[in-house]
Amino acid sequence: xxxxxxKSEEKFQPVQTNKVGGSPYTGVLGWIDNRLxxxxxxxxxxxxxxxxxxxxxxxxxGGILTICLLLLILTGISLGMHYKxxxxxxxxxxxxxxxxxxxGWLIRYAHMNLASFFFIAxxxxxxxGLYYGSYKEPRQLMWIIGIVIFFLMMATAFLGxxxxxxxxxxxxxxxxxxxxxxxxxxxxSIVTWLWGDYSVGDAALNRFYVLHWLIAFLIVGVVVFHxxxxxxxxxxxxxxxxxxxxxxxxxxxxxxxSKDLVGMLVFLLIFVAVMMxxxxxxxxxxxxxxxxxxxxxxxxxxxxxxxxxxxxxRSIPDKLMGVVAxxxxxAVLGLLPWLDFxxxxxxxxxxxxxxxxxxxVLNFFVLMYIGGAPAEGIYLLIGRIATAFWFAFFFILxxxxxxxxxxxxxxxxxxxxxxxxxxxxxxxxxxFGK
Amino acid sequence: MSDTKNxxxxxxxxxxxxxxxxxxxxxxxxxxxxxxxxxNPDSSVKALASIEVDISKVKEGQEITVLWRGKPVFxxxxxxxxxxxxxxxxxxxxxxxxxDKARVKNPEWLVVLxxxxxxxxxxxxxxxxxxxxxxxxxxxxxxTSGRIRLGPAPTNLExxxxxxxxxxxxxxx
Ligand code: HEM
Ligand code: FES
Numbered sequence: 001x002x003x004x005x006x007k008s009e010e011k012f013q014p015v016q017t018n019k020v021g022g023s024p025y026t027g028v029l030g031w032i033d034n035r036l037x038x039x040x041x042x043x044x045x046x047x048x049x050x051x052x053x054x055x056x057x058x059x060x061x062g063g064i065l066t067i068c069l070l071l072l073i074l075t076g077i078s079l080g081m082h083y084k085x086x087x088x089x090x091x092x093x094x095x096x097x098x099x100x101x102x103x104g105w106l107i108r109y110a111h112m113n114l115a116s117f118f119f120i121a122x123x124x125x126x127x128x129g130l131y132y133g134s135y136k137e138p139r140q141l142m143w144i145i146g147i148v149i150f151f152l153m154m155a156t157a158f159l160g161x162x163x164x165x166x167x168x169x170x171x172x173x174x175x176x177x178x179x180x181x182x183x184x185x186x187x188x189s190i191v192t193w194l195w196g197d198y199s200v201g202d203a204a205l206n207r208f209y210v211l212h213w214l215i216a217f218l219i220v221g222v223v224v225f226h227x228x229x230x231x232x233x234x235x236x237x238x239x240x241x242x243x244x245x246x247x248x249x250x251x252x253x254x255x256x257x258s259k260d261l262v263g264m265l266v267f268l269l270i271f272v273a274v275m276m277x278x279x280x281x282x283x284x285x286x287x288x289x290x291x292x293x294x295x296x297x298x299x300x301x302x303x304x305x306x307x308x309x310x311x312x313x314r315s316i317p318d319k320l321m322g323v324v325a326x327x328x329x330x331a332v333l334g335l336l337p338w339l340d341f342x343x344x345x346x347x348x349x350x351x352x353x354x355x356x357x358x359x360x361v362l363n364f365f366v367l368m369y370i371g372g373a374p375a376e377g378i379y380l381l382i383g384r385i386a387t388a389f390w391f392a393f394f395f396i397l398x399x400x401x402x403x404x405x406x407x408x409x410x411x412x413x414x415x416x417x418x419x420x421x422x423x424x425x426x427x428x429x430x431x432f433g434k
Numbered sequence: 435m436s437d438t439k440n441x442x443x444x445x446x447x448x449x450x451x452x453x454x455x456x457x458x459x460x461x462x463x464x465x466x467x468x469x470x471x472x473x474n475p476d477s478s479v480k481a482l483a484s485i486e487v488d489i490s491k492v493k494e495g496q497e498i499t500v501l502w503r504g505k506p507v508f509x510x511x512x513x514x515x516x517x518x519x520x521x522x523x524x525x526x527x528x529x530x531x532x533x534d535k536a537r538v539k540n541p542e543w544l545v546v547l548x549x550x551x552x553x554x555x556x557x558x559x560x561x562x563x564x565x566x567x568x569x570x571x572x573x574x575x576x577x578t579s580g581r582i583r584l585g586p587a588p589t590n591l592e593x594x595x596x597x598x599x600x601x602x603x604x605x606x607x
Contacts, residue, residue: 294506
């Protein structure tokens, strides 16, 4: 394309590099908005935005996740002001946070439990996507960005869990970093490089602390992409039908915002109840024993939210293949938009797929149970069957059901869908109310 | 700027692009190298390479664990039966075939890294189906020569570099 025309033959076109203006606001707001159009953008994307009117509380989890992330950062920064990333002092500094720092106990319990609730919310958020076909055209990229966020969340949570330097921290860190030793040829050198030593120790703890911060903020960045993409493709909804006119939509503020607020508050109330009455329920008591490189706890288990994937790792008897299976069990979600090629999005109209999704959820809990049980006998067998089902769901059930399933009759629009719902013609999954 | 319409001819702009891209690539390489390398073990870590252990008080059948480079090392004074058992094994039954002779300097003393070759947990002595070690993490069984017999671990327990110093000391590393 590098054809150059001389000045004399060039056709002139007007150029405007100064784009100041165009704001609907006046005064100071207008002056700023004319030069930095974020106020207009905010209004356009968060207030005037049209969303399908049939959204259920399942659509509140995106907002809930955002709140969790912000609170994690807030409590994390507070903890960081007292925590010491040194193998000698880490455990002690966390105990000091618990006993001496003003409200340290509250801030730490909040951070710990928020991490768990973050995962509860993300699993429900992913379930929503599976059930209502939110991964289908045109939302494939949003779905994939979501999986990237999920991987980053797992990394941050793993790194954070190593910081208190208890027995579970230490041995979890050892086992997980050793996963890289499965890589052929370079495995050992990669692990030494990750550790900065010949075992998990002070060097590792220090860098895990830095990376725990870094990746947390990377998540914020990727979430911004997730939301930008959302505002291009728009929200899916329980009917899976795209809105066509204003009978199908509501304005984001105040309708969706007020509904999301209810969702957030209920979620946060449950979170506060758990944090206050059972702050260690979701954790493991062994992590209150200082790290000891000479003894592995008799029964090491990861945090509850990693158990299903840990079960997949353990169900494969080969080291390398175990690691490959574990990583691909999550990555395979990214192929779902192409493995499931049914034109119908919502499971409300997909009688067979709906059953498959429920089986998938059941299987997820089976794997979670197996991941916490010892890797022997009957548990190993169940774990293998459940692992096989996990992959079969994607590679066999998804394409097969897309081919053979006959979808139920569908309404023409979202407002008709709402009428059908009122007439009891269709049943929709709801927490409470509408 | 340039008046040429001849695409085959190298222009000054092409030249500048090539030169800056090359210099840029070298610069990026030179900047990345130290950033990657700083993560490897530093000189002080590498300097802590060897330790001496007194073994005069270890009785037959007893095992001691010492820390070397942040990792446990098992020093086991094996009993007659344990040595016999380790030597009698048919190499065909092994996942990572190795003679017991090749794994010891003196059959009475077995010195191995106490790090499971699966994912790095510390196996427990005197446990498991082969009377050597058992790793509680994902169930690997090792025999009295520290060889993998059952479970997900791919290889035998590693032998660190060591030597006997006089009659009652071992130098590891
Ligand atoms: C993506 C969001 C985050 C997740 C999922 C997460 C997760 C965790 C987890 C699971 C722990 C271990 C808690 C325990 O057992 O004590 C932890 C500890 C910690 N996190 Fe985070 N974290 C996140 C963001 C942050 C941020 C943004 C910061 C600081 C800027 C931070 C700073 C810390 C500190 C200092 C600790 C160690 C203190 C302690 O163990 O209580 N975290 N994090
Ligand atoms: S670490 Fe020993 S069996 Fe996995």
